[in-house]
Amino acid sequence: MSHAVRLPVTALLGFGTMGRALATGLLAQGLATPRSLRVGARRPDAAQAHAEALGLVARHPEEAARGAEILVLAVKPRDVDGLLCRLEESDALDHHPLVISIAAGVRTASLAERAPGCAVVRAMPNTPCAIGKGVTVVCAGPGAEARHLELAQRIFGCMGAVLQLDEKHMDTVTGLGGSGPAFIYLVLEAMAEGAVMRGMPRAVALELAARVALGASEMLLATGRHPASLRDDVTTPAGCTIAGLLALEDGRIRSVLARGVETAGRVAGELAS
Ligand SMILES: NC(=O)c1ccc[n+]([C@@H]2O[C@H](COP(=O)([O-])OP(=O)(O)OC[C@H]3O[C@@H](n4cnc5c(N)ncnc54)[C@H](OP(=O)(O)O)[C@@H]3O)[C@@H](O)[C@H]2O)c1
Incomplete structure (x- = not known):
């Protein structure tokens, strides 16, 4: 296990292909531990077997998000809005965590609208991240400062290279890096x-x-x-x-x-x- 400086409490919301790849990388690199990494799933029962294999516990998204300093949205683009609404309605965003979305095509402006007061970062990883050979491009959204981008770079750096670009390029990044x-x-x-x-x-x-x-x-x-x-x-x-x-x-x-x-x-x- 490496001696990487640990991330603050982080919730992965969405535990499919990319959510699991992220969890695996963060734990393997020592950036997170089963105590500091939370999993939020739409159906926690269904996600539990995968979570357990990594020593994690699958919870409802609002439970995972409450008090976590970083939220990583790893749900399909069409599910982002509903997820953020659910979090806001249950006061799970009241502490203004950093919101990092990997959803293709979802603009930071619409994320910020759904997560008022939260700093927002958008990121586009790709599937080779699952074996630590991916590449992720990150961009700053509303409220994101250098320290937020640095956190995002550390998160995705556990799965490969990280580049930074302006948001206007992010759909192109999806077409080249993601696809x-x-x-x-x-x-x-x-x-x-x-x-x-x-x-x-x-x-x-x-x-x-x-x-x-x-x-x-x-x-x-x-x-x-x-x-x-x-x-x-x-x-x-x-x-x-x-x-x-x-x-x-x-x-x-x-x-x-x-x-x-x-x-x-x-x-x-x-x-x-
Ligand atoms: N796969 C790629 O190559 C790739 C690359 C870069 C970026 N991305 C982006 O990454 C995101 C996730 O992609 P993926 O391939 O990991 O998709 P995926 O395997 O379908 O995983 C999405 C997960 O989100 C869960 N989910 C849906 N609504 C939820 C909610 N309200 N709360 C919590 N969990 C919820 C789904 O649960 P259920 O099973 O219950 O529906 C599913 O487990 C997408 O936005 C995509 O654009 C993907």
Whole structure:
């Protein structure tokens, strides 16, 4: 167990895929303990087995929120409004906790309207956070000061890298960072299929494709070089790579992927309506 400085009492409201990933990361990194981390679930009985596996107790959201200094909203975008209404009506926001929402498409202005007097931070993590290899983008909302952003960075830092951007980019962040793993899985599956077509065993092809993506990504981050320049290193004149690249460009791979991210970002902005 690391000796990380513990977070104040934190309530995770919503204990699905992302809520559980967060709980796992916070406990594993020593940022929270079963005493300082609360779980709020719509159906505590149904959530209890998952909570218990982490040494936690599932409670009703208002019970988990009361007195907690940080609330992390990890429910679906359409459920955010109802959850905050329920908390406000039961006076569970009277102590003005920091509210951090990971709901796609939900603006900080509407969070602040539902949680008056609370500082608000919006964050967008992604599913690789479940194994500590995610990336989260955070942005400040109404009332959020540097210390609130620092708390959010510590929370999501237990699950991978954390970047900070202005809220106007958050729907785009959802399209690239949140949906991005799904796009990469599709690309990996397709690349592996090219090798399967040539007779390579499927399992080896998938591992090879995944390791190639991992290495290429690490190379880009470590060198800071432009992808086009890194690509040139692989592309010998009259060689096999340029032949493959031209086949990909014939299929408009560049605009297809770019439009995928653009479309996901646009739809993300409509999720809460
Ligand atoms: N999955 C991703 O890749 C990803 C990435 C970034 C951000 N997000 C965001 O993270 C949020 C959660 O996504 P998820 O994938 O974790 O969804 P999920 O697996 O469906 O979990 C949502 C959980 O919220 C619970 N819930 C609903 N209303 C509630 C309430 N009033 N009080 C307490 N709990 C309530 C649901 O309980 P029931 O089972 O009883 O309905 C469910 O367990 C979403 O807003 C999404 O936009 C997701």
